Amino acid sequence: MTSISEDSDKEKVRSVSVDLNNDASLVIDIPDALCERDKVKFTVHTKTTLSSFQKPEFSVPRQHEEFIWLHDTIVETEEYAGLIIPPAPPKPDFEGPREKMHKLGEGESSMTKEEYAKMKQELEAEYLAVFKKTVQVHEVFLQRLSSHPIFRKDRNFQIFLEYDQDLSVRRKNAKEMFGGFFKNMVKSADEVLISGVKEVDEFFEQEKTFLLDYSSKIKDASAKAEKMTRSHKNVADDYNHISGALNSTAADNNTAFKKTISVCVLQKLEDRVASDQELKLTELLRYYTRDIQAAKDLLYRRARALADNENSNKALDKARLKGKDIAQAEENQKQCLQKFDKLSESGKKELTSFKARRVVAFRKNLIEMTELEIKHAKNSVSLLQGSIEILNSN
């Protein structure tokens, strides 16, 4: 186990560069996005020095579905079986804020003007946060593709970046959806089946147990973090409501309550942001949940190849025994072996780099989160101290 971590240490430099994407030959970002109804249009902006592109700089409008299409085509490409395919970005989900917005509109009459304005502001902030997050995950997906030495050369990827018309990607129809579902079923059944196949490489054996374990843990952690964040948000919401109620109480009262107003203002600030950085942690965990799923997929593909290999070996043996179709079987076996070797090789590389990337990402996010926590706590400390002073002087 330690040797592996040392391994990853050695590769750290490279993986950092991968993660931070300071390779200037292909830089992708999403500077802007437009939200209309339930569709989000991202502006994908590319800057490149690669000769395979016609222009050094261009931007195209892309929708979420097109991202999914890109992901799917990459997954389906046989050549990439040995690579960890970056997880597709999750579907933009504006349901929460939108619903709230709706409710707000309904409740407009029952609220005071200030309350309404405040709620609206809150909602807008929340909406913006979700929006930003959505843009970010899409951006990260593209950046990971662009920073990968193989994916960046992918034809579909380049088309995705360059073609300034609608890719006319349609949503998956019901049959395809079902097909996808069926495929998943088969896959998981298959996974069980081939789990009996003896692993030949110790590295993969270890990786497999680790990833399985890790994935379940991180899934759990991510779910818990999400829960925690949600309740934190609830607390923040409560603070907001309380401050609203205090304000209106103070408006009706004179001297006695005026002071309390200052109190609540800060509380709102405090938890609003606190929940923000919790999102950072949650996001990290969530992302890696998906990433690890991708890594697991890689392992699955390799295991599949391994099983195929064994099967072809058996078939060859049989053929030899029977004395017919030997050439064909040999050919088959050779292919399988080749494929498996290739997969193993690239898989090994991918997994080590993945490990390093994960550590780096964790480090970065944990530090950021901690710093944010400290910053917010400090802010609220000073605010609290201020209002305590005011109250004391009263």
Added chain:
Amino acid sequence: MALCHFYLSQMAASSERSPPPFPDSEEPELLEDSDEEADAFTGTSISEMDSPSPDSTRPPKDIFNEPPEDIFSDPLSNINSEPQKKVDAKIPSPSSDEAVDLFSDPLDDDSEVMSSPEVQNPMPDLLNEPVEAPKSDVLGEPPVHRNAARHQDVFEDPPKSSSKSSSVKKAASAEMFGDDDDEEDLFKEPPKVVTKKPQPSGPPVDVFTEVKSDVKVKPQVKDDPTDLFAEEALTAPAPKPSSGSSSSRTNGVHSEEQDLFSEATVELSLDSPCNDRKNKEAVKPSVSAPAAPVASSSSKAPSKSLEELEEEESEDKFDLNISITNPEKVGDGMNAYMAYKVSTQTSLTMFRSKTFTVRRRFSDFLGLFEKLSEKHSQNGYLIPPPPEKSILGMTKVKVGKEDPSSAEFVERRRAALERYLQRVVSHPSLLQDPDVREFLEKEELPRAVSTQALSGAGFLKMLNKATDAVSKMTIKMNEQDVWFDEKIQDVENEEQHLRKLHVMVESLVNHRKELSGNTAVFAKSVAMLGSSEDNTALSRALSQLAEVEDRIEQLHQEQASNDFFTFSELLADYIRLLGAVRGCFDQRMKAWQRWQDAENMLQKKREAEAKLLWANKPDKLQQAKDEITEWEAKVTQYEREFERISATVRKEVIRFDKEKARDFNRQVIKYLESLLHSQQQLIKYWDAFLPEAKAIV
């Protein structure tokens, strides 16, 4: 003639004086009356002048000529300007305070005056004849002398006595609107009455003219003593609130005495319903009376400003510390109950010792409340409500062993009881109540029986409330007093706001508890993740993170209980208290209703009399007249009661507002400090974690 002028000017002054502070509080009729009175006044005054104006008036007259004006203008202006100023600056409060004082313990001033040596001397000199004797008596044993003086008056004008008492009431009510100096009327009365007596007065008009006369008399009598009186009057309001708030100012006894006296006077001047209570207390005072030093009143005199009063009040606070500790389960099964240790620490002399401890159970607290509200709520006092009985919570305690929710319940109740008791004793009048003292001091308390059924009685109470609500709807009180009008509205609004706020804070508490739970779960999950992480540094960091989250969970938990105890409970308390305030308003309305009913009855009787007159039935006429006088007395009595209750309620509400502001300020600061503490802890935790995160390689 000079006298006449004086009257007139005085008249003008008084009439001017009376309306401004509470123009609205007067009933329309009353206003009319006052007009009439004014007329009557001038008339009578002149007539008085011309006519009998007996010897007693003569000598004072001289004195009056000069001093009166000076003295009067001075004290009066003082009185007027000062209180009124206050009124402007602050709220209607000060004036109301004073008014209340006058009413609730009209003799307050008197008693002080009498007991005070200064007063005694001047009094006899100036008043020479009638007052002297009683006064001197007074010196010896205050209560007795009080009675004597009063009695004397009564005796002096036997025929009038009934009408007079009513007149006194009238006067008092009139004074209500006016100022404190009217108080002096009571004082002056003896002499005045003498002079007055000769004058005949028409039956219905009597009251008014008489009232007038009282007022008039006042100036007459006023000479040197006026100063004293005026001063006294001025001081009177001051001592009241302070004594009330803590009674500690000098010592509990003193204020108590005042109350007693006031009550005693009430008794004397009219057969007030509160007699029994008065009597009870009246007995007591004689013992404590001697303790009441003049010093207090004189020292009080300068401390007029409200700020000072407030300071005083807060100082007083420290003289009585009550804490409730050691909740203890007594007995087993469903008969089990929690007993609490009630410890009192005080320097008040009204208690036997400086520190004492008793054990009380919850129903004892409820019993105390019942007793107090029985006695005092009809007078418009704000009786702090005790925490609600919770069958569910208590059953849990009884049945459950040591589970955290029942522990929380007990602690919550303990804290609520403590706050309740503190509120009771911080109420000036309630502290004087023998039951309160008994509750604090007496080793064994008779088992509060009625409260046993109280939870069942909750149902009855609800019924009562329902009928109250109905009567409230049917009674359309024509609110004349802007202050009350606004206040009632305010209180209702505030209650709503607080309710809303309370719901929100409750949900905050729940959400924070949830958050704390989720944080704990997350911490565990992170720890697991850390254990399966193969990068040692990251693994370490993750387990550190788990620890941090664990601590944060603790923090959230603490904060949740802080949310609850310092914030949510505060709101809950005040929701209950606002309910009690509304109860006070209701009492006032009931008093008003009673008064109005009596007024209507009187009207009917008069009509009947008129009919009889017209029908020329002299035999029944006398009876009708008797009835009229009877009802007149009732009307005045009820009116006075209403005025008194209004004044009391007003004072109580103002006191309540002040306390509330202070309470909130204190609690909010406490709450903020708890938040601050949490945040500081958070900083500490994360600061410690930061190097760990940075150490990941």
